[in-house]
Amino acid sequence: MCEANVYLLRDGQEQLLMERVDRIIPGEDNTLFMENIFGERKVIKARFRELELVRHRIIVEEIPQPASVRPGELWLEPDTDHGHFHEGEEVRLKLFKGYNMQPQDASLEDVQAFLINSAGRRELQVLLDKGQYWLYPGQEVDGLIQVIVHQPGDPELYAKILVEIGHHHHHHIDPIGLPLEIVPSGYSHARIGEYYEVQLLRNGQPLAGVEIKATYASAGGQEYPRRQKSDDWGRAKFFLSARGHYLFSSTYDGIITTFTLVKGV
């Protein structure tokens, strides 16, 4: 017998991971590919702990993974999969705290929220209902509204969403002037299969050379799959290749800010 059994060491206990293994290939990102004489294959994030060649035992230990969900971002999502609301329809927004579009339980009692529409600015209440935080801007007239949520602290958190009421409101939106703000370079109806450009602003001024990350609803928790550095004008362009909403996020000088792009398809 030339093959070996592979054991996984976890919490001080050995567990049989695979029998009669005849091939192990270390891969990138701390992975071990293993194959046994029955043709079974496994890939595991682990490192070798001990090779007991006489006893045909290989012991590997799991490499702890960074938690895929880390607290640290606020973001907003519309309570519709339609891509926009209609005039007279109740606008309902969900507020989340977590990371990478992966919500975590968190208290949001100390957040402030406000809305900006064509009539100006008004404060919004954040309400907790059955474990979900909500904002209810109510019935809005045709046009674009911006909703912003702020949580003071370290880091200081901002979330912003642009919501279309009605149709065909494809025009530029003035930045609000937040300490750190992601804005669409020129708002138009964002479509899958097209490029979408955002701009990162620091107190209303372009912020160059800072990473802007993007993820989307269907990424399934994959760590921010799209990343760009802002150019001299604070801009970065992303190709929209996934269905559903996109979340853009950036961190600078103790502030984490997000912008939710609402998309119908």
Add this chain to the structure above:
Amino acid sequence: MCKDMSPLELAIQFHGHICPGLLMGVRAAQLAMDQLSLERDRDEDLVAIVETDSCGVDALQAILGCTFGKGNLIFKDYGKAVYTVIDRSSGRALRIAQLRRASGGTAGQRYRELKGRTDLNQAEQEELEQALQDLFEEIMTCPYEELFNWKEVRVDLPPRAHIYNTLTCAGCGEGVMEPRAIKSGDRVLCQPCFEVQKGGNTDV
């Protein structure tokens, strides 16, 4: 959806999922529309002859309006990613052949390899998703020349779809289109009933 959908959105909605094959079909349909100055078909003014029954054909149906049910989608089972789009009003026809090298190179090969497996671990699932995103951008943004060969061709215009009489099958009592009915002695049968009568055993 109360907004006009883009051609790509139409194709995704029709097909159900996003895949490289569908995106190739989207680009082929857009190429045909650009080259022949077409709008979406309403009543059989356009005809598409497709030489494959793979994902890309759904994009042609959704974007060009050449559909199976309308009779202006003609399928030739050659197993080739080749589409000929005909405009009856101008008499012009464009033959579009997907290039072999347009299947995404190494990224496309890896995508197909992972897509064909059912035992992906999380890292491989993420790799599959990433490969699809990369292929998506590549296919939708590269010049047509990197995806297709195309040329205008002369094609005999196929006849418009015909509406036939419906006969009643003596076996099952269901209606059957007259040219598809089979005369068996003095009885008129649909094809499945005819097969059963011959000794076959079929429910469809």
